Amino acid sequence: MEHDRVGTRAWVLHPDIKSDPDRRPAKPALGEAVALAAALPGLDVAGSETVSLPKAHAGMLFGKGKIEELRLRFEAEEVELVLVDGPVSPVQQRNLEKVWGVKLLDRTGLILEIFSDRARTREGVLQVEMAALSYQRTRLVRAWTHLERQRGGLGFVGGPGETQIEADRRAIDDQLVRLRRQLDKVVRTRDLHRKARAKVPYPIVALVGYTNAGKSTLFNLLTGAEVTAKDMLFATLDPTMRRVRLPDGPEVILSDTVGFISDLPTELVAAFRATLEEVLAADLILHVRDISHPDTESQARDVTAILSSLGVDDSRPQIEVWNKLDLLDPEAREAMAARAARSDGIIAISALTGSGIDGLLAATAERLQDRRHTSALHLAFSDGKRRAWLFRQDIVQTETQTEDGFDITVLWTPRQQAQFEAL
Template identity: 75%
Template sequence: MTHERDATRAWVLHPEMKSDQHRRPAHFALDEAVALAAALPEIDVVGSEIVRLPKAHAGYLFGKGKIAELKDRMKAAEVDLVLVDGTVTPVQQRNLEKEWGVKLLDRTGLILEIFSDRARTREGVLQVEMAALSYQRTRLVRAWTHLERQRGGLGFVGGPGETQIEADRRAIDEQLVRLRRQLDKVVKTRELHRAARAKVPFPVVALVGYTNAGKSTLFNRLTGADVMVKDMLFATLDPTMRRVDLPHGGPEVILSDTVGFISDLPTELVASFRATLEEVLGADLICHVRDISHPETEGQARNVNDILTSLGVKSTTPMIEVWNKIDLLPEEQRTAIAQRAERETQVFAISAISGEGIPALMDEVTRLLESETHISEIVLPFAEGRKRAWLFDQDVVEAETQTEDGFALTLNWTARQEKRFREM
């Protein structure tokens, strides 16, 4: 266990640019940055502040007076690490480290460190390594010798000597190729598992949401699983799946708990974790879990929807909004939220902790997944043997005759099964 004196003493800075039209309220952004830092057990946040800037200074991010002022405060607090909640260029990082005599991580670097600490599965580890290398490649700049020292964590924030840049870039590219090959093998195995599941008539329900919205708590309540639940950002990284029996004799479903989303998710991670989030792409139903008690719940919901769109989630996939953590609201606000949820379509106010509202949510999940069956007549070419086998595995074939063009099939199936078949 890490002793307090062994912890890395960190100072969190949130630069607020006046020029940024779409900026979030600075105090919320700073709170989230501090929570991100707290997600790493070896970090002890000893100070945090908002730094208001008319514009970013090209070489140093902050102005000279502010740099000197911060240096004095950090020296007094014996700070080892500065975390900047935003993008810091390699040149700015190098100059600020030199001025302050500390290590520095920007938002992307910090999130990568957290993901490195959390990854457990082979796939998760490979994806973090690839994201870290992609990030490291962008940090290869003409650096001075003060950056030659060893770094902890993933080691992607150090800088090489000038003559080493091209060699290091080549080495990173070669390593990325090797990792991509390994990841391709893992993804193929995953695809085989998905194909095997497709033969079993179990719908997939994916839990998505902003990080720390309570997805894993809800997952544990519904499945009896023991997924790590902590009041911290990115407590869940690798996807977890379990079978669940729906109430009132409803179908069995596969419930999938996914990595939490976050605003300004580094582009390296959006690309690298696409495979992890493939379960969401193939889901029959998406449950968007929101922390309704959070002051920024609307902004968080917009971030989640933007990421789902960027991942390619189809607008035709049914989605339920789950307004979680109503137990944290004052009674009057709680009543108002519950009444508002009742007026909205596909919205349910719940507490994953107490279980309040969950029976109504699960009834709706059952209703959406237990579509009425309908009859279809199709002709399947002889070459489509795999699709024909799938239809028989699903037990939807009422009658079959052979024609010159292929198999003429009469099918009695649900809209969900037809959708899956058409996408095969």
């Protein structure tokens, strides 16, 4: 069967494993996986399907019959790349590639591809390279000989990436050490920028949310900036910051962050901590939710879990922003807006039409009324726990060691001062 060539022909599989305790609802999970694939330039998604399994097969992931059925389908559809929405071990990858005669990427590999395509800042690029190398290091199973050596095209899918796959662990480790050194330099520079920002008496408002929730569209609306706002997963990968004056309120620094996603591979959570560092310094977090998405509740839980893992606790002021009201039918829209109006800390909006934005700005200004102020503290050497807390909050301006402890100047909100006094 001949097909018009647009790019690498890919097929998306979502293994729905009954025995998996973290199993996600199959339909939205497959939809998200297809959207991930669509976010990668040069891919032509030829088809997608869910494969139901009682449990994963150790060496091949799928059962024999299913593997043969899929092989025939891939052959008929001229598929060159199979994307498996879940973890695939190096051995499973090698075996499936051999049987199917295609290149295979698991969820981590696909997300790495997208991150490498999107990272723009020096830091983002370095962190993606490190994450990619750590991932490849676990995949040095010397059995890719059945694939064409060079297929050109995408970074890790073919072409230049193949040489890394063939590199031995020592070469990768040397490269990781070099990248880590470069990254340390970049992070130190950012640290200086952040310290300079901490001295500015503007509160920081961070936008967080599941990927594709509409954060960048909201950011553009509030700041007039042209941040990439595409209906695409992971459109934003580097922290973007702008100053915004709230009506009748303070000036604030608004920060747009990378979109969160369920089952984000651990090497990528580490790689993208920097884009989330702004959240740790934020005075207020706006958690943007796509309220029209069928899986909006579990997406919100994923975001909360990642925030907790970063060290953002419940005491940090948050407003939940229910976005994309415009995608609901009039009846559901009215019900949702009424629900939000009855709830403390929830604002319903449409970043696309601008509906509800005035209410969001007013709520933001109200939450930030407890403006930051400077205090001078003296802590004894034995007061290590409280001193560590101050540094964790990113509010220390100066610190001088004295004979019996530390003189510290902090810039904080009354809320943080109360928390500190309660320690």
